Each structure stands twice: as C-alpha cells, then as structure tokens.
Amino acid sequence: MSEQTRIIEDFATREYEHGFVTEVEQETFPPGLDEDVVRAISAKKDEPGWMTDWRLKAYRHWLTMTEPRWPNVSYPAIDYQAISYFAAPKKKLESLDEVDPEILATYTKLGIPLDEQKALAGVAVDAVFDSVSVATTFKDKLAELGVIFCSFSEALREHPDLVRKYLGSVVPITDNFFATLNSAVFSDGSFVYVPKGVRCPMELSTYFRINAENTGQFERTLIVADEGAWVSYLEGCTAPMRDSNQLHAAVVELVALEGATIKYSTVQNWYPGDRETGAGGIYNFVTKRGLAEKRAKISWTQVETGSAITWKYPSVILKGDHSVGEFYSVALTAGFQQADTGTKMIHLGRNTSSTIISKGISAGRGQNTYRGQVKVAKKADNARNFSQCDSMLIGDRCGAHTFPYIEIGNPTAQMEHEATTSKIGEDQVFYCNQRGISTEDAVSMIVNGFCKEVFKELPMEFAVEAQKLLGVSLEGSVG
Amino acid sequence: MLQLKNLHVSVDGTEILKGIDLEIGPGEVHAIMGPNGSGKSTLASVLAGREEYEITAGEILYDGADLTELDAETRAREGIFLAFQYPVEIPGVSNTYFLRSALNAIRAHRGEDPLDAIDFLELVKDKAKLVRLDEKLLKRPVNEGFSGGEKKRNEIFHMAVLEPRLAILDETDSGLDIDALKIVADGVNALRDTQRSFVVITHYQRLLNYIVPDFVHVLKDGRIVRSGDRELALALEDQGYEWLETAPVAAGA
Ligand SMILES: Nc1ncnc2c1ncn2[C@@H]1O[C@H](COP(=O)(O)OP(=O)(O)OP(=O)(O)O)[C@@H](O)[C@H]1O
Numbered sequence: 101m102s103e104q105t106r107i108i109e110d111f112a113t114r115e116y117e118h119g120f121v122t123e124v125e126q127e128t129f130p131p132g133l134d135e136d137v138v139r140a141i142s143a144k145k146d147e148p149g150w151m152t153d154w155r156l157k158a159y160r161h162w163l164t165m166t167e168p169r170w171p172n173v174s175y176p177a178i179d180y181q182a183i184s185y186f187a188a189p190k191k192k193l194e195s196l197d198e199v200d201p202e203i204l205a206t207y208t209k210l211g212i213p214l215d216e217q218k219a220l221a222g223v224a225v226d227a228v229f230d231s232v233s234v235a236t237t238f239k240d241k242l243a244e245l246g247v248i249f250c251s252f253s254e255a256l257r258e259h260p261d262l263v264r265k266y267l268g269s270v271v272p273i274t275d276n277f278f279a280t281l282n283s284a285v286f287s288d289g290s291f292v293y294v295p296k297g298v299r300c301p302m303e304l305s306t307y308f309r310i311n312a313e314n315t316g317q318f319e320r321t322l323i324v325a326d327e328g329a330w331v332s333y334l335e336g337c338t339a340p341m342r343d344s345n346q347l348h349a350a351v352v353e354l355v356a357l358e359g360a361t362i363k364y365s366t367v368q369n370w371y372p373g374d375r376e377t378g379a380g381g382i383y384n385f386v387t388k389r390g391l392a393e394k395r396a397k398i399s400w401t402q403v404e405t406g407s408a409i410t411w412k413y414p415s416v417i418l419k420g421d422h423s424v425g426e427f428y429s430v431a432l433t434a435g436f437q438q439a440d441t442g443t444k445m446i447h448l449g450r451n452t453s454s455t456i457i458s459k460g461i462s463a464g465r466g467q468n469t470y471r472g473q474v475k476v477a478k479k480a481d482n483a484r485n486f487s488q489c490d491s492m493l494i495g496d497r498c499g500a501h502t503f504p505y506i507e508i509g510n511p512t513a514q515m516e517h518e519a520t521t522s523k524i525g526e527d528q529v530f531y532c533n534q535r536g537i538s539t540e541d542a543v544s545m546i547v548n549g550f551c552k553e554v555f556k557e558l559p560m561e562f563a564v565e566a567q568k569l570l571g572v573s574l575e576g577s578v579g
Numbered sequence: 580m581l582q583l584k585n586l587h588v589s590v591d592g593t594e595i596l597k598g599i600d601l602e603i604g605p606g607e608v609h610a611i612m613g614p615n616g617s618g619k620s621t622l623a624s625v626l627a628g629r630e631e632y633e634i635t636a637g638e639i640l641y642d643g644a645d646l647t648e649l650d651a652e653t654r655a656r657e658g659i660f661l662a663f664q665y666p667v668e669i670p671g672v673s674n675t676y677f678l679r680s681a682l683n684a685i686r687a688h689r690g691e692d693p694l695d696a697i698d699f700l701e702l703v704k705d706k707a708k709l710v711r712l713d714e715k716l717l718k719r720p721v722n723e724g725f726s727g728g729e730k731k732r733n734e735i736f737h738m739a740v741l742e743p744r745l746a747i748l749d750e751t752d753s754g755l756d757i758d759a760l761k762i763v764a765d766g767v768n769a770l771r772d773t774q775r776s777f778v779v780i781t782h783y784q785r786l787l788n789y790i791v792p793d794f795v796h797v798l799k800d801g802r803i804v805r806s807g808d809r810e811l812a813l814a815l816e817d818q819g820y821e822w823l824e825t826a827p828v829a830a831g832a
C-alpha cells in the first residue's frame with residue numbers, strides 16, 4: 101500500500117478524542133416505558149387531553165410492532181425498557197472553559213462566533229445573546245407576517261387547533277416502529293406555520309432556538325405551508341453535536357398545500373462513535389415525509405456526516421397534480437459508521453415529477469447504502485422521475501450499496517436512473533500533489549467537487565459551512 | 580540544477596529505467612525522444628515524486644540535494660512542474676479554484692502571503708491570454724469534458740501560472756493541431772529564461788522546430804542510448820529508432 105493510500109485510509113480512523121461532557125441531569129424519569137410513563141410525559145408538559153390520548157394510542161399500537169430488520173445496518177438489540185423517556189433541560193455549563201478543547205477548535209475552524217459557540221456547546225449565554233440578538237428582531241418580523249415559528253410545546257399551548265389538524269396527517273401514528281415510538285413519547289421539537297400567500301423572508305433555522313429548550317432524543321417537527329406560501333427551513337448545524345442519548349428517533353412532517361413550496365435542509369453531525377469499536381455513537385432513526393398538494397413543491401436536502409447509524413428516507417407524497425418532489429443528499433460514512441438512507445417518491449397526482457440526487461462517500465470501514473423507492477400509482481399520468489446515485493469509495497475496506505426500487509403502475513411514466521461508483525483515484529490525488537496541493541487538501545477538494553450538485557441546493561451560508569465541514573472532517577483524518 | 584546518476588527504477592518488481600545519467604543546467608532545454616514504452620513517462624513521474632515507482636539504485640539531485648527525500652507536493656512547491664501526458668479530470672472542482680489552491684500552497688511554502696481572489700483573477704486572465712486559453716475553461720471543472728487539445732493547453736496554462744523552475748512536458752504536443760502547437764511553443768518560449776529549465780518529451784521533431792532544444796536524448800528500453808543536439812532529432816525523423824540498435828552508444832553529446 102502506498103503512502104498515499106495510507107494517508108487517504110487514515111480518513112477512516114479519524115479520532116474523536118474527547119469524552120462526553122459531564123452533564124448533571126435533574127429530574128429524569130427512571131428507565132422504562134409503559135402507559136403511566138406516556139401519561140406522565142404528557143402531564144409534565146401540561147398537554148390537552150386529546151394529545152395524551154393520541155400518545156396512548158400510538159403507544160398501544162407500538163406494542164404490536166416489531167423493530168425493522170431490513171435496513172442494511174447492524175447494531176446490538178436496543179433495550180427499550182432501559183431508556184429514560186423524560187429528562188428535564190440539562191444544567192448549563194458555566195463557561196467555555198468547561199467545553200472540550202477539540203470541540204472549540206472545530207468551532208473555530210468552522211468560523212463560528214464566540215456567542216454562538218457558547219450556545220452550541222450548552223454554555224449559559226448572557227442576556228446579550230438572548231434578548232437583543234437577531235433572534236428577537238427575527239421573531240418580530242415573522243409575527244408581522246403571521247408566520248408561526250416556535251417550539252412544539254408552545255404550539256400545543258398557543259395553536260392547538262393547527263397542531264391537531266395536521267399532526268400525524270403525513271406520518272400517521274401507525275407508520276413504522278420508530279415513528280410510532282416517537283408519537284408516544286416525543287419530547288419537543290419545532291412547529292412552523294406559514295399563512296396563505298406568504299413568502300417567509302428568512303431561512304428558519306433551528307439554530308435560533310437551539311438554546312431555548314432541550315429537544316431530546318425524540319424530536320417532533322411539523323411544518324405547514326398554506327396555499328401559495330414559501331418557506332425554507334434549516335435543521336441542525338455543522339458544529340459537532342454530542343448527546344448522551346444513544347437512540348434518536350425523530351419525526352418530521354411537512355404539509356405543502358396548493359401551490360406552496362417547502363425547502364428543508366439538514367446538516368447532521370452527531371457523534372459517530374469510537375473509531376476502534378464504533379461504540380457510543382448515535383443511532384439516528386428518523387422518519388421524514390412531506391405531502392405535496394396541487395402544484396406544491398417539497399425539496400429535501402441533507403448532508404449527513406455524523407452518527408454511528410443513520411436510517412433515514414426523507415420522502416415526498418406527490419398527491420396533487422403537477423406537484424414536485426426533490427431529494428438531494430450527501431452521506432459520508434467513515435470509521436465504523438453505517439448509513440442506510442435514501443428517499444421515497446410516491447407519485448399519486450397527474451403530471452408530477454421528482455428528482456433524486458444522492459452522493460454517498462464511504463471511507464475506513466464505513467458502509468453506505470442508498471435505498472430509494474419511486475412509486476407511480478395507477479392514476480398518476482405522465483409522472484416523471486430522474487434519479488442519480490453516485491458513490492465514492494476512499495480506501496478499500498469500505499462499502500457502497502445501491503437499492504433502487506421502482507414500481508410503476510401507469511404506462512405513461514418516464515423514469516431515468518443513473519448510478520456510478522468511483523474510487524477516489526490515486527491519479528487525482530497525485531495530480532493535485534504535483535501542483536503543490538497536499539493530500540489532505542486534495543481529498544477534501546475532490547470530495548467537495550463530488551458533492552457539488554447537492555451543495556448548490558443548500559442555502560448559500562449553509563453550503564459554505566457544509567463544505568468546510570467536509571474539509572474539517574477530512575483534515576482530522578489525513579494529518 | 581538536476582542531476583541523475585545511474586538511476587534505476589522498478590515498478591511492481593519490473594525494472595523500467597536501467598541506469599540513466601543526465602545533467603540539466605539552469606536555463607537549458609532538453610528534449611527526450613524514444614519509442615513507445617521506453618520509459619519516458621516513467622522518468623517524468625519519478626522526477627515528480629510518484630510513489631509507485633521504486634528507485635532501486637542511483638540518485639537524483641536537485642540543486643545538489645537528494646530529491647527523493649521530498650514528497651510530490653514539496654517537489655512541486657520547490658518548483659518542479661509536470662505537464663501530464665494524460666491530464667486528470669477532477670469533477671466539480673473549477674479550474675480556477677484548483678489553480679488558486681495550488682498557487683497559494685506554493686506561495687505559502689515560500690513564506691509569501693496568499694493571493695486574494697481579485698489579484699489572482701487578474702493573473703489568471705493574463706496567463707490565459709498568453710497561452711490563448713478560452714476563458715470559459717477557467718470556470719469549468721478541471722479537465723472534465725475538455726478536448727484532448729484543451730487538456731494539453733490547460734497544462735501549459737497551469738505552468739504559466741505556477742512559474743516553475745524545472746518544467747517537464749510529457750508529450751504535450753501530441754493531439755494538438757498545428758496552430759495549438761505553435762501557441763503552446765510560444766507559451767514555453769515566453770517562459771524560457773536563464774534560470775528556468777525544461778525537459779520536453781516528444782515523439783515529433785516538429786515541436787523542436789518551435790521549441791529549440793539545447794540537447795536531444797534518445798531513451799530506449801530504459802537507457803539513454805544516444806545524446807546529441809537538434810540534428811539528432813532530424814536524423815531520428817528520417818530513420819526512426821532502429822538504426823540506434825546497432826550504433827554505438829555515444830558518450831555524451
Ligand atoms: N504502473 C505500472 N505498472 C506496470 N508497468 C508499468 C507501469 N508504469 C509503466 N509501466 C511499463 O513501463 C514501460 C514504460 O512506460 P512509460 O509510460 O514510461 O513509457 P513511455 O516511454 O512514456 O511510452 P509512450 O511513448 O507510449 O508514452 C511500459 O512497458 C509500461 O507498460
């Protein structure tokens with residue numbers, strides 16, 4: 101094995117040296133799950149009766165379900181009775197001095213300002229950041245337009261009718277094992293409503309509420325864009341996220357009414373686990389789905405670089421005629437990371453179209469699976485789909501797998517599918533080296549080039565951050 | 580500037596270069612000719628620091644120091660440039676972005692500040708003019724979808740931007756039409772000076788009408804079997820390489 105291959109392979113063994121930040125937890129339920137626990141969660145949050153009933157219904161259904169084993173990932177059995185399903189917000193750290201220096205170094209490399217670093221690292225932030233900041237002006241501006249953007253708990257208190265109308269309308273409580281569990285025990289999350297004809301003037305970012313509450317491991321997000329509305333939502337951030345909860349099972353529901361557009365972008369950078377054993381990394385089992393009515397458009401863009409296991413298929417139900425669904429994805433697996441991710445495009449209306457661009461990067465012993473389904477219903481005349489799934493391998497101990505499922509019930513459908521697998525070439529790296537570019541920078545450059553079609557779908561600032569993120573991930577590995 | 584002494588090189592256990600002696604002084608242009616498979620590209624790759632090639636005997640001195648101590652990127656930063664026989668495509672990475680990273684890496688090595696985007700753009704436009712490179716190739720991904728001739732011209736363009744001290748051109752003339760050939764030669768000639776040296780690998784003496792070499796060497800089966808001046812290239816054009824088989828190995832030029 102040449103020096104170059106070795107350096108490139110080191111990418112696989114990048115180390116997260118820091119241990120978990122010690123956090124003092126207060127008022128946490130003892131481990132275990134039964135109806136009393138579900139009721140207690142609901143009571144803690146002062147929820148209306150219908151919400152409690154909804155949770156209980158989900159819980160009862162969950163008891164009849166079994167954990168899916170079809171994803172191309174392996175992990176030890178999860179003991180659902182060993183998990184605590186309610187934790188009050190964690191105690192804030194006193195200062196940045198208590199935060200792991202490596203995390204801080206990463207923040208600096210990513211160019212995150214000091215106040216924001218504090219917020220991200222869970223350090224108590226002084227009033228300056230909370231009150232004067234962008235966040236407040238931001239809220240005022242949104243209120244003026246009638247846009248609702250708040251935590252899920254707040255939405256339940258302030259806009260119960262809206263929540264009740266749409267919650268579970270895209271991902272029903274019986275949907276799948278993890279979504280059903282989430283429905284029973286979800287902790288908190290975000291709620292967005294954009295009124296008819298309103299174009300939301302700024303990107304709505306979870307970042308603005310990152311310090312507001314502890315959303316925990318069962319996050320619930322509901323976004324409703326009323327007729328003709330337009331909204332772009334950003335989830336997560338490029339800073340490394342650590343959480344002592346290993347299992348994360350979030351649900352995101354998007355409702356795009358007639359003529360509405362929802363763009364949903366994610367950057368996920370959770371702890372991937374120990375590099376030698378893969379232990380301790382986050383299991384990320386997410387259900388994300390959008391419903392597009394007539395002429396509506398839903399676009400998912402995701403950059404997945406973290407977690408030990410990612411199981412995630414942001415999907416679009418193209419219910420209305422002329423509706424559009426898009427999925428743009430970059431998934432990077434290194435070390436012992438496993439990702440089984442992709443999308444489902446369900447064409448129900450007439451003249452619907454969907455686009456799928458997936459870029460999988462595997463390094464080390466990472467396993468990267470693209471799983472996509474394109475389904476065209478009987479009545480869905482003139483459905484169109486374009487799918488492109490590209491895989492890049494770094495080193496020779498990793499794997500890339502592609503499982504496209506296509507189900508066509510209407511002869512007028514037009515489908516196009518392209519798939520490529522490439523190995524990051526020693527030729528490419530040598531060419532860069534010969535021009536004076538280090539191997540580390542070369543790998544980063546080549547990988548970023550590979551992902552370009554997806555990055556250009558991200559909002560500008562996010563795209564820059566995402567590129568830096570790949571760069572930083574690679575930097576730690578080939579140095 | 581560059582000295583090769585009894586250089587032996589193997590790849591995967593097969594010996595390809597079988598004892599090369601060559602000395603290149605500052606400002607000199609050396610042409611290397613020879614049949615397919617004789618080891619010309621191997622020699623170029625070894626000089627550039629490609630790792631698959633194992634030096635089994637002999638040495639390479641650059642400014643009197645052992646060149647093999649340096650990795651490929653350091654050699655590049657020290658002024659060694661290789662125009663590839665088969666330039667590599669890097670999808671999604673713009674030519675300009677790539678070159679700017681390269682130039683700034685070289686500048687950093689010299690302790691110079693990076694060029695900002697505006698200064699760099701100016702430089703790039705100047706150099707693109709010099710080799711008459713279509714400006715739309717600047718924004719396109721490195722070599723992706725470039726025609727054969729465009730790729731070769733792009734290599735010369737990289738050379739013009741990076742201003743190396745020793746430039747090795749591996750069959751940069753093959754695949755070029757006659758106009759492009761002249762443009763490439765003009766580019767090289769514009770960069771010729773008393774401190775900058777060139778190794779020009781070619782199959783066609785035609786190129787040497789435009790880039791007039793100080794020395795011509797013939798590489799055959801991993802050895803330099805003949806060295807001379809321009810006249811040697813003309814003789815080769817007439818008679819091919821066969822006659823060298825029996826001819827005695829000339830001692831120097
Ligand atoms: N990586 C490699 N593995 C195996 N053989 C190799 C490798 N690189 C070069 N060779 C062999 O070494 C010999 C010399 O190759 P090289 O590319 O240096 O020739 P060349 O003189 O440049 O030829 P051309 O004029 O066709 O470009 C050839 O026989 C080639 O097949």
Ligand SMILES: [Mg+2]
Nearest residue numbers: 619620621664
């Ligand atoms: Mg060659």
